[in-house]
Amino acid sequence: MSSQIKISEGMSAGELRSWARHCGNGRATARAYAIANALDGLSRGEAARLAGMDRQALRDAVTRYNVEGVTGLFDRPKGRRPEWLSESEQATLAAVIFKGPKPEVDGVCSWTREALAIWISAKFGKTLHPGSLSRILRRMGMSRQKARPVHPKKDTKAQERFEKRGSAIR
Structure with a gap:
């Protein structure tokens, strides 16, 4: 040699x-x-x-x-394919998730992965499977857990009266 x-x-x-x-x-x-x-x-x-x-x-x-x-x-680092959503698109997605959906505009009362995939398709023109969206959300530091859905026409005063007095039927 x-x-x-x-x-x-x-x-x-x-x-x-x-x-x-x-x-x-x-x-x-x-x-x-x-x-x-x-x-x-x-x-x-x-x-x-x-x-x-x-x-x-x-x-x-x-x-x-x-x-x-x-x-x-040591091996050299391998090239990776670019992210499916750009940085600005991910920032927009995070802002929309934190703001929450508007039922009259978005058609849903809480964001699910399926609903977000449809929203991304309409907004950015990119189709995503909900499982792929789950990986993107995890990389963004979010989990797939969500708060309990809230009805858009809930009556908070009636809830407070109920909590104070109990059931209306006695």
């Missing part, structure tokens, strides 16, 4: 193996053992085979190890 690509002398093979034992990441450990095997003088193919990888994977690991040290042996 030394004729193909040089391995930096930052750590000896024994130090690299010791680091690999305490690393806790299986893929980084395998890369460290492969590099340690190559430092001990094994051929690139044999060092990679003993660590369970291809020669090209070992070459890539050595290149990253030479530049970044042992931190280069």
Whole structure:
């Protein structure tokens, strides 16, 4: 391997193996053992085979190890797809949830995931399954629990009279 690509002398093979034992990441450990095997003088193919990888994977690991040290042996973060709702749309959704529905406008007296999915479809033109909406709400720090529904035409004075005197029928 030394004729193909040089391995930096930052750590000896024994130090690299010791680091690999305490690393806790299986893929980084395998890369460290492969590099340690190559430092001990094994051929690139044999060092990679003993660590369970291809020669090209070992070459890539050595290149990253030479530049970044042992931190280069860890996997890079993977790309993620963008959020289904943008930041401004999530802020609008949170404001609507906290404000509560208007029965005459929204057609519901309490927000459910299904009702919110319909509202999002009408407002933003994006269709969501209620389960997906549940994940979005959790990421926003909300739960799917809701307060008891309140009838829009409730009579608070009648409730107070009832609580003071009890049942009207005696």
